[in-house]
Amino acid sequence: xxxxxxxxxxxxxxxxxxxxxxxxxxxxxxxxxxxxxxxxxxxxxxxxxxxxxxxxxxxxxxxxxxxxxxxxxxxxxxxxxxxxxxxxxxxxxxxxxxxxxxxxxxxxxxxxxxxxxxxxxxxxxxxxxxxxxxxxxxxxxxxxxxxxxxxxxxxxxxxxxxxxxxxxxxxxxxxxxxxxxxxxxxxxxxxxxxxxxxxxxxxxxxxxxxxxxxxxxxxxxxxxxxxxxxxxxxxxxxxxxxxxxxxxxxxxxxxxxxxxxxxxxxxxxxxxxxxxxxxxxxxxxxxxxxxxxxxxxxxxxxxxxxxxxxxxxxxxxxxxxxxxxxxxxxxxxxxxxxxxxxxxxxxxxxxxxxxxxxxxxxxxxxxxxxxxxxxxxxxxxxxxxxxxxxxxxxxxxxxxxxxxxxxxxxxxxxxxxxxxxxxxxxxxxxxxxxxxxxxxxxxxxxxxxxxxxxxxxxxxxxxxxxxxxxxxxxxxxxxxxxxxxx
Amino acid sequence: xxxxxxxxxxxxxxxxxxxxxxxxxxxxxxxxxxxxxxxxxxxxxxxxxxxxxxxxxxxxxxxxxxxxxxxxxxxxxxxxxxxxxxxxxxxxxxxxxxxxxxxxxxxxxxxxxxxxxxxxxxxxxxxxxxxxxxxxxxxxxxxxxxxxxxxxxxxxxxxxxxxxxxxxxxxxxxxxxxxxxxxxxxxxxxxxxxxxxxxxxxxxxxxxxxxx
Numbered sequence: 001x002x003x004x005x006x007x008x009x010x011x012x013x014x015x016x017x018x019x020x021x022x023x024x025x026x027x028x029x030x031x032x033x034x035x036x037x038x039x040x041x042x043x044x045x046x047x048x049x050x051x052x053x054x055x056x057x058x059x060x061x062x063x064x065x066x067x068x069x070x071x072x073x074x075x076x077x078x079x080x081x082x083x084x085x086x087x088x089x090x091x092x093x094x095x096x097x098x099x100x101x102x103x104x105x106x107x108x109x110x111x112x113x114x115x116x117x118x119x120x121x122x123x124x125x126x127x128x129x130x131x132x133x134x135x136x137x138x139x140x141x142x143x144x145x146x147x148x149x150x151x152x153x154x155x156x157x158x159x160x161x162x163x164x165x166x167x168x169x170x171x172x173x174x175x176x177x178x179x180x181x182x183x184x185x186x187x188x189x190x191x192x193x194x195x196x197x198x199x200x201x202x203x204x205x206x207x208x209x210x211x212x213x214x215x216x217x218x219x220x221x222x223x224x225x226x227x228x229x230x231x232x233x234x235x236x237x238x239x240x241x242x243x244x245x246x247x248x249x250x251x252x253x254x255x256x257x258x259x260x261x262x263x264x265x266x267x268x269x270x271x272x273x274x275x276x277x278x279x280x281x282x283x284x285x286x287x288x289x290x291x292x293x294x295x296x297x298x299x300x301x302x303x304x305x306x307x308x309x310x311x312x313x314x315x316x317x318x319x320x321x322x323x324x325x326x327x328x329x330x331x332x333x334x335x336x337x338x339x340x341x342x343x344x345x346x347x348x349x350x351x352x353x354x355x356x357x358x359x360x361x362x363x364x365x366x367x368x369x370x371x372x373x374x375x376x377x378x379x380x381x382x383x384x385x386x387x388x389x390x391x392x393x394x395x396x397x398x399x400x401x402x403x404x405x406x407x408x409x410x411x412x413x414x415x416x417x418x419x420x421x422x423x424x425x426x427x428x429x430x431x432x433x434x435x436x437x438x439x440x441x442x443x444x445x446x447x448x449x450x451x452x453x454x455x456x457x458x459x460x461x462x463x464x465x466x467x468x469x470x471x472x473x474x475x476x477x478x479x480x481x482x483x484x485x486x
Numbered sequence: 487x488x489x490x491x492x493x494x495x496x497x498x499x500x501x502x503x504x505x506x507x508x509x510x511x512x513x514x515x516x517x518x519x520x521x522x523x524x525x526x527x528x529x530x531x532x533x534x535x536x537x538x539x540x541x542x543x544x545x546x547x548x549x550x551x552x553x554x555x556x557x558x559x560x561x562x563x564x565x566x567x568x569x570x571x572x573x574x575x576x577x578x579x580x581x582x583x584x585x586x587x588x589x590x591x592x593x594x595x596x597x598x599x600x601x602x603x604x605x606x607x608x609x610x611x612x613x614x615x616x617x618x619x620x621x622x623x624x625x626x627x628x629x630x631x632x633x634x635x636x637x638x639x640x641x642x643x644x645x646x647x648x649x650x651x652x653x654x655x656x657x658x659x660x661x662x663x664x665x666x667x668x669x670x671x672x673x674x675x676x677x678x679x680x681x682x683x684x685x686x687x688x689x690x691x692x693x694x695x696x697x698x
Contacts, residue, residue, distance in 0.1 A: 021678075024678075024679070025678065025679045028679040029679070044517060048515070051512060051515050054512045055511065055512055058508075058509065058511050058512055059511075060500075061500060061509070062500075062502070062508035062509060063496050063500065064493050064496045064497045064500065064502055064504075064506075065502075065506065065507065065508040066508065067492075067493060067496065068493070073659070077659060077663065083488045083489040083492045083493075084488060084492075085488045085491070085492065089488060133686070134676070135674045135676040135677070135685055136674075136676035136677075139676070139677075152675070152676060152679065153676070154676055154677065155679075157677070158678060159677055159678055162677055178677045178678065178680050178682055179682050181677060182674060182677070182682040182684075182685045185685065186684070186685055186686060189686065190597075190686075193686075194593070194597060207659075209657065210657055210658065210659035210660075211659060212658070212659050218672070218673045218674055218675075219672055219673070219674045219685045219686045219687065220630060220672040220685070220686035220687025220688075221685075221686045223626070223630050223666065223686075223687065224630060224631075224686055224687075227626040227627060227630065227664070228627070238492075238496070243508075243511045244511070244514065244656070245652060245655075245656060245657055245658055245659070246514045246515075246516070246652045246653075246656050247511075247514070247515070248648070248652065249514075249515050249516060249648050249649045249652050250515045252648060253648070260675070262669075263612070263613045263669075264613045264615055264648075264667060264669040265669065266668070266669050266670050266671065266672055266673050266687070267666060267667070267668060267669070267672075267687065268666065268667040268669075269664065269665075269666050269667075270658050270659070270664070270665040270666070270667075271663065271664050272658075272659035272662075272663055272664075273659075273663050274663060275589075275620070275663055276620075276662065276663050278621070278622045279620050279621060279622065279625075279662070279663060279664075280567070280586060280587060280588075280589060280592060280620075280622065280624075280625035280626075281589035281592065281593075281620075281625045281626050281627055282589075282620055282626055282663055282664060286663075290492075292488075292492055292495065296492070296495040296496055296499050297499075299496065299499040299500065300498070300499035300500075
């Protein structure tokens with residue numbers, strides 16, 4: 001199977017500055033995580049992973065029950081749950097609400113779910129202003145780029161690039177000191193927070209027994225987004241549910257440590273509905289949008305359901321040798337890295353980017369660091385076979401299929417197999433090397449012309465083949481049995 | 487909108503039927519270290535310091551007020567309606583505005599003063615976290631809009647960790663629309679993974695711990 005890889009991959013690998021930026025940033029994140037989970041600091045780390053996996057499994061297996069429970073509890077606290085099939089329904093709901101309330105300015109805190117449905121673009125299309133308020137997301141919005149990383153969206157940009165973006169888009173002087181850049185963003189966004197009509201957040205967890213959303217962040221922008229405007233809308237995928245507030249003891253300990261190496265992020269908000277009577281401030285209206293957008297498809301596939309356990313910590317990206325070379329923008333959708341490689345084909349269909357599940361060495365680093373123990377390498381293998389099945393069904397890869405049929409036929413006919421083996425053994429020495437140049441003595445670098453066609457040729461262009469033994473196992477066996485019976 | 491359809495899709499995907507109860511969830515995780523009050527204070531202070539916050543231990547209400555006065559250094563501040571702050575005399579310090587019950591009146595003050603002064607409902611020793619429930623005593627924005635946050639807390643509110651907090655408050659939503667865990671000053675590392683404090687929330691955090 002020959003795949004066409006995105007041009008972006010070649011560009012990223014050829015750009016030394018970008019390579020350094022990705023390598024440095026992910027390297028820092030790797031080290032921070034490593035220190036945060038050291039056994040003297042978190043002896044229960046492995047037990048927590050197992051428990052987190054069990055809770056996610058349980059919740060998804062009973063998801064309809066918990067969806068109804070969260071709805072009951074949000075309603076009881078004066079909020080409203082809105083079920084949406086896809087991005088269009090989410091936007092229609094928000095547009096309609098904005099129209100009814102006369103709202104035109106939105107502030108947003110970082111949410112992968114809203115990236116997934118291009119919420120900002122859709123709102124802008126209707127002449128509404130939606131401002132990203134997370135520093136990284138704000139920079140990207142100004143630069144018109146999509147997130148490079150689930151947790152550190154502007155990971156690929158240097159302070160000099162940020163200085164240029166701010167100068168060009170905000171009309172400020174070219175400021176290269178990072179602290180001052182952050183303060184520029186603070187002052188511009190502060191005005192937006194105080195003027196905004198509606199705040200839109202995502203949710204890290206949706207807590208069924210409380211009818212609450214949990215939002216984890218470091219900057220304070222999610223607190224401002226959910227507390228300053230009169231209306232708070234939280235947009236969450238249906239897989240974000242957990243049964244009880246008490247389960248946060250497991251997930252909070254894992255999430256921030258895996259993401260940024262912090263025992264807890266600076267702010268964890270647990271929000272259940274609008275301001276209550278007597279409370280001084282907070283939003284007057286609260287909406288929780290629970291979105292499907294393809295998730296029920298993953299839910300129905302028992303073998304791959306665990307893709308939905310993901311808590312979006314980004315650890316698998318940081319540790320992935322492929323992500324660290326090709327970067328976040330080489331992936332075809334908003335979710336990058338190993339987790340992107342398993343959920344993108346499931347959301348978009350395996351035939352859209354058939355190369356994706358194959359762009360992995362299956363080294364297993366992702367599964368090792370996953371805080372909820374998703375077996376990403378196994379899922380990649382499942383998806384590879386889905387890609388092949390889909391291609392076969394559509395009449396592609398005829399040659400490959402034919403080869404495997406021939407191979408199967410050959411394997412069922414011992415005599416032919418043996419003859420084939422002898423021919424190979426007789427022809428092979430023509431391609432052997434003597435040498436120190438790369439391959440060890442006697443190894444086959446290149447096949448004789450008669451056998452040297454695709455895909456064998458491609459396969460051998462990257463590897464060497466050990467030579468066939470002078471006598472096959474079958475021959476040796478026959479001799480042995482013969483000796484014994486004497 | 488799509489409520490029924492979506493629930494039905496989920497049930498079909500799982501092979502479940504409407505109204506079917508859930509299997510029992512895995513047991514609640516809870517590991518609560520048995521630390522003495524003194525150990526909790528010590529661990530809490532150390533954790534706050536490690537995060538870039540500044541813990542101060544004081545003996546009595548007067549000392550708390552004097553500490554706040556010094557930290558204010560002539561700047562304006564807003565104080566929440568927490569009874570402890572009034573008991574300390576912090577709300578009657580010159581330059582301190584307090585007693586807001588209306589968000590509209592409170593907001594411009596919050597947005598213009600240098601310091602927000604609050605108490606906290608609980609604190610977590612192992613992570614140096616303040617736990618704040620929104621209530622008539624504590625507004626959400628006082629600990630958020632001003633560039634400096636000073637929290638005055640009684641030593642007795644410090645519990646060991648998150649597990650203990652959730653065993654005391656298994657359903658925080660029954661008490662408040664908002665529970666926020668504040669672990670150190672506001673921070674970001676979005677540009678080059680370099681740490682910057684105070685990007686949207688307060689960049690400076692003082693915790694005054696009152697021993698009784």
